[in-house]
Amino acid sequence: MIPEEHVRDALTDLVGGRVFPDFAPAGTPLPFITFQAVGGEPVNFLSGDAPGKTNTRMQVNAWAEDRFSAAELGAQIESAMRGAAGLQVEVATGRVSTFDEDTGYRGTRQDYSIWS
Numbered sequence: 001m002i003p004e005e006h007v008r009d010a011l012t013d014l015v016g017g018r019v020f021p022d023f024a025p026a027g028t029p030l031p032f033i034t035f036q037a038v039g040g041e042p043v044n045f046l047s048g049d050a051p052g053k054t055n056t057r058m059q060v061n062a063w064a065e066d067r068f069s070a071a072e073l074g075a076q077i078e079s080a081m082r083g084a085a086g087l088q089v090e091v092a093t094g095r096v097s098t099f100d101e102d103t104g105y106r107g108t109r110q111d112y113s114i115w116s
Contacts, residue, residue, distance in 0.1 A: 001086065003056040003116045007035050010084035011060070014076050024063070030105065031064040031073050038111065053115045057092060062108045067097065074108030081112050088115040 004021055011019045011033050018024065018032035041055040060081065062073035074095045081089050090113040098107040 001116070003037065003054070003058065003087075003114050004035070006084060006087050006114070006116055007058055007060065007081075010080050010087065011035075011077060014073065014080060031062065031069060033060065033062055033073070033077065035060045041113070053088075056114045056116070058112050058114055059109055060112065061098070063100075063105045065106065067106045070097070070106040070108045071095070074110060078110060086116060089113070 008019050008021070015031050015033055018028055020028070020032065020034050022034065022036050024032050024034055036059055037056050038059045039057040041057075043053070043055065060077055062070050062077055064070040064073055078091060078095070081087075082091070092111040092113045095108045095110045098109055099105070100107060
């Protein structure tokens with residue numbers, strides 16, 4: 001399973017399955033979660049062998065109608081990511097508040113370092 005599938009599976013119950021890579025489709029009801037890979041730490045062996053695990057830095061975004069709801073969902077995401085089966089998760093950043101001017105949605109984003 002690829003890291004994106006692990007993240008989706010870990011978070012889907014928080015928002016009734018409204019978890020999307022990159023962006024949510026237009027008209028998706030709030031709240032919802034988006035995520036995207038934003039890098040990682042490659043593992044390279046002198047032998048050229050492929051590593052058994054890969055590292056991905058994943059940004060996870062919570063979207064809601066108001067700041068408090070977005071912040072609460074962000075905290076729930078962090079808890080779910082820390083306990084996700086099949087992943088070794090390290091919280092890479094604190095949560096950052098954000099705002100989407102086009103929709104008026106309030107958001108929270110946070111990065112995780114994931115080994116899978």
